[in-house]
Amino acid sequence: MNSLQDILKNAKTIAIVGCSDDPSKPSYQVAKYLKSVGYKIIPVNPKYDSILDEKCYPSLLSITENIDIVDVFRKSEDILPIAEEAVKLGIKCFWMQLGIKNKEAKELLENNNITVVEDTCIKIFHSSMGAKSEKDS
Numbered sequence: 565m566n567s568l569q570d571i572l573k574n575a576k577t578i579a580i581v582g583c584s585d586d587p588s589k590p591s592y593q594v595a596k597y598l599k600s601v602g603y604k605i606i607p608v609n610p611k612y613d614s615i616l617d618e619k620c621y622p623s624l625l626s627i628t629e630n631i632d633i634v635d636v637f638r639k640s641e642d643i644l645p646i647a648e649e650a651v652k653l654g655i656k657c658f659w660m661q662l663g664i665k666n667k668e669a670k671e672l673l674e675n676n677n678i679t680v681v682e683d684t685c686i687k688i689f690h691s692s693m694g695a696k697s698e699k700d701s
Contacts, residue, residue: 569693571657571679575632576604578686579624581646582637583607585615590661591637592616594687598635601690606631624649633657635686636664643669651676659686 578598583591583605595616599605606629607615610622621627624634624646634650636643636659643660647669650658657679660666665682673680681689 568657568679568681568689571633572686572690572693575657577606577629577631578603578633578635579606579608579621579627579631580635580637581608581624583609583612583615583620584637585612590685594635594637594661594685597687598690624653624655627653631655633659633686635659635661637661638664640664640666644672647673650678657681659684661685 580591580595583595586592592615595605595607599616605616605618606627607618607620608624609615609620612620614620631653634646634655636646638646643664643666647658651672655678658673659681660683662683662685670680670682
């Protein structure tokens with residue numbers, strides 16, 4: 565299994581489930597950061613047409629392009645249906661933000677060889693990883 569650093573280095577497209585168009589919300593801030601460091605972001609939220617100048621989709625299954633990472637900003641109890649969509653799409657990595665964990669979803673994803681990250685902010689992880697890799701080189 566690839567390390568999270570490898571997954572983030574090789575990923576190009578990140579779908580952000582539960583993304584908001586409110587700049588004060590963590591999901592917006594994370595999406596903006598990921599876009600600023602070169603990832604293609606795909607906001608997923610049925611309430612919006614676009615976020616950060618990117619087309620917004622109502623669900624993962626409505627996205628037609630390849631997704632490397634699914635980053636989720638939803639309540640823990642809402643995770644399983646999103647995980648089921650990720651399995652159908654053959655996603656490589658399913659990332660649950662700070663405070664989000666779901667045992668049933670984690671088992672389903674891992675049984676389908678999908679890397680699972682729980683209770684971790686992708687922005688914090690990526691920015692700390694970047695600092696380390698710059699020092700190493």
